[in-house]
Amino acid sequence: MKVLKIHPEKCTGCLRCELACSYMQTGDYQPAKSVIRVSPFEGHTSYAPYTCTQCAEGWCMTACPVGAITISAVGAKDVQDDRCVGCKLCTIACPYGTMFYDPATRKAFKCNLCGGAPACAEACPTAAITYEDVETADWLGDFARERTARVLAEAR
Amino acid sequence: MARRHLIIGGGTAGMNAIRTIREEESERSTITLVSAEKPYSRMVLPYYLDRSIAESHVFTATARVLADWGTTTQLGKRATALDTKANVCTLDDGTKVEYDDCLIATGSSAVRAPVPGADGPGVHSFWTLDQARGVLAQIQPGSHVVMVGAGFIAFTILNSILSLGAKLTIVEVAPRILPRMIDDTGAGLVQTWLEQNGVAVRTGAKLTRIDDVKGRRRLKMAAGGDLVADVVIMATGIRTNLDWLKGSDVKINQGVVVDDHLRSSVPNVYAAGDVAEGRDLISQANAVHAIEPTAQEHGRIVGANMAGKDVRYRGSLIINIVEVCHLDVASFGAWDDAKAEAANGVKPDRPAYRKLLWRGDRLTGAIILGPSSDIWTSNDVGMLKGLVQSGVSLGPWKAHLKKNPFDIKPAFIATKTTSSLLPETILGRPSKAPGESPVAV
Numbered sequence: 001m002k003v004l005k006i007h008p009e010k011c012t013g014c015l016r017c018e019l020a021c022s023y024m025q026t027g028d029y030q031p032a033k034s035v036i037r038v039s040p041f042e043g044h045t046s047y048a049p050y051t052c053t054q055c056a057e058g059w060c061m062t063a064c065p066v067g068a069i070t071i072s073a074v075g076a077k078d079v080q081d082d083r084c085v086g087c088k089l090c091t092i093a094c095p096y097g098t099m100f101y102d103p104a105t106r107k108a109f110k111c112n113l114c115g116g117a118p119a120c121a122e123a124c125p126t127a128a129i130t131y132e133d134v135e136t137a138d139w140l141g142d143f144a145r146e147r148t149a150r151v152l153a154e155a156r
Numbered sequence: 157m158a159r160r161h162l163i164i165g166g167g168t169a170g171m172n173a174i175r176t177i178r179e180e181e182s183e184r185s186t187i188t189l190v191s192a193e194k195p196y197s198r199m200v201l202p203y204y205l206d207r208s209i210a211e212s213h214v215f216t217a218t219a220r221v222l223a224d225w226g227t228t229t230q231l232g233k234r235a236t237a238l239d240t241k242a243n244v245c246t247l248d249d250g251t252k253v254e255y256d257d258c259l260i261a262t263g264s265s266a267v268r269a270p271v272p273g274a275d276g277p278g279v280h281s282f283w284t285l286d287q288a289r290g291v292l293a294q295i296q297p298g299s300h301v302v303m304v305g306a307g308f309i310a311f312t313i314l315n316s317i318l319s320l321g322a323k324l325t326i327v328e329v330a331p332r333i334l335p336r337m338i339d340d341t342g343a344g345l346v347q348t349w350l351e352q353n354g355v356a357v358r359t360g361a362k363l364t365r366i367d368d369v370k371g372r373r374r375l376k377m378a379a380g381g382d383l384v385a386d387v388v389i390m391a392t393g394i395r396t397n398l399d400w401l402k403g404s405d406v407k408i409n410q411g412v413v414v415d416d417h418l419r420s421s422v423p424n425v426y427a428a429g430d431v432a433e434g435r436d437l438i439s440q441a442n443a444v445h446a447i448e449p450t451a452q453e454h455g456r457i458v459g460a461n462m463a464g465k466d467v468r469y470r471g472s473l474i475i476n477i478v479e480v481c482h483l484d485v486a487s488f489g490a491w492d493d494a495k496a497e498a499a500n501g502v503k504p505d506r507p508a509y510r511k512l513l514w515r516g517d518r519l520t521g522a523i524i525l526g527p528s529s530d531i532w533t534s535n536d537v538g539m540l541k542g543l544v545q546s547g548v549s550l551g552p553w554k555a556h557l558k559k560n561p562f563d564i565k566p567a568f569i570a571t572k573t574t575s576s577l578l579p580e581t582i583l584g585r586p587s588k589a590p591g592e593s594p595v596a597v
Binding site for chain 2: 032037039041048050053055056057058061062063064065066067069070071083085086087088089091092093094095096097098099100101103106136137138140141142144145148151152
């Protein structure tokens with residue numbers, strides 16, 4: 001299946017992906033409602049977006065007590081709003097921190113790959129987010145390890 | 157391979173087992189479900205109580221779905237005896253069901269404080285669908301509800317009671333609330349938050365009896381004045397439903413003792429969910445984890461093994477979350493491990509709290525509190541679960557987190573926790589979506 005591949009070295013931290021995501025998902029330009037989230041590294045000199053990997057287990061999906069999370073036509077784990085009761089079990093089952101909850105709607109929400117046309121990838125001006133037919137992977141681990149050396153040196 | 161499966165209990169563990177048998181088996185087997193109640197999800201009863209969902213929404217499998225799954229049902233009946241030599245289970249109406257293998261998933265029941273009047277009118281438990289109906293029928297706007305007990309079960313319905321317009325008082329015999337879910341500091345923050353939101357909390361308060369006074373309930377307290385309530389809810393604990401197994405050969409300790417395949421001491425008898433005493437992921441010791449996620453994982457492991465697969469279970473992780481008045485409260489793993497190294501951070505004005513616990517350089521437990529509208533709370537809730545579940549070696553990040561317990565995300569990403577989690581699945585293959593199970597093999 002096609003997944004969001006992150007190329008962190010290309011990210012400029014412009015946050016367009018967060019705006020595009022929140023607009024597509026909720027109709028509002030509100031980064032707080034975005035399910036892709038950009039993190040700064042090395043004192044805001046590097047950045048990387050982080051979002052759901054659409055993992056094989058689907059911890060959110062198997063945890064849901066009412067079967068409200070299914071697999072969409074494009075292979076994304078997707079919350080069915082008419083089934084979700086807002087119990088938050090998915091938010092503690094997901095070990096990646098990519099299940100969110102909207103107190104206004106009382107529903108869980110997450111990346112659903114925008115039904116096959118991810119707004120974040122379209123909005124990214126530097127192709128730091130691409131939508132490709134590859135195995136999902138840990139796109140940020142090595143990048144973050146290199147770029148957090150100074151933070152860690154300070155902690156010692 | 158077993159041809160006749162018997163599932164005793166229609167809760168989360170039982171239903172996940174049935175679905176997984178149908179997903180995994182290579183030849184069609186017969187499945188019999190014995191359940192005192194129609195299958196429904198207890199997790200969602202609070203949302204039925206606040207009327208945000210219809211009663212029909214709570215059911216996890218309708219008669220049609222059970223028929224599609226090829227399940228013979230014995231509903232409205234309870235198992236009363238298990239003869240593991242003859243492979244026969246006896247039900248309370250005298251029916252005898254033969255099996256090749258069976259799953260004990262009879263769950264647990266609510267228990268009430270042993271005081272006079274606890275079984276009187278206007279005193280409720282909130283555990284089963286029937287009990288939820290009873291509470292729903294009694295609470296009116298302006299009702300005074302007294303909740304006896306301040307544990308997780310009580311807290312799951314606080315929001316519902318308040319949203320029905322009732323006035324709420326919580327009475328807890330222990331010196332603090334949520335004793336089995338968070339530590340003293342966290343409990344103090346939650347109690348203050350509740351009081352700021354108009355909930356009266358009386359801790360260290362011993363209930364001695366309940367009297368009926370002109371249609372209302374008077375709760376006699378050992379000290380500090382009595383309470384008068386329209387509705388009393390007893391959330392004073394649960395007890396595993398194991399009495400019916402007395403006289404069977406199945407080894408019971410706190411629960412039915414199971415191995416890493418969820419088999420009991422009798423090889424063709426499995427146990428799952430609240431009644432099972434299986435491996436704890438963190439301590440690797442056996443324990444009863446009476447929580448929904450464990451029932452789900454147990455059920456699926458049993459289903460796969462009943463279908464002839466050989467699936468080992470890594471052990472279950474205690475995880476709990478409850479939201480009260482828009483404050484998220486969650487804990488993971490061995491959050492109460494007195495021998496662990498610990499660090500915490502408090503922002504009392506938000507309120508926000510993190511407590512992190514280590515054995516060596518691995519995170520073995522965590523507590524987190526934060527506003528439910530705060531996206532970083534949700535983020536850290538998941539990542540803390542991931543760090544505890546994966547047990548990644550934190551290396552130099554341990555020192556960073558000790559100084560900065562709110563800075564979870566860089567530690568999670570830079571320790572490549574995602575890499576260690578991605579290959580992990582419960583059944584050794586990608587999970588199927590809820591509607592995807594084969595209805596005929």
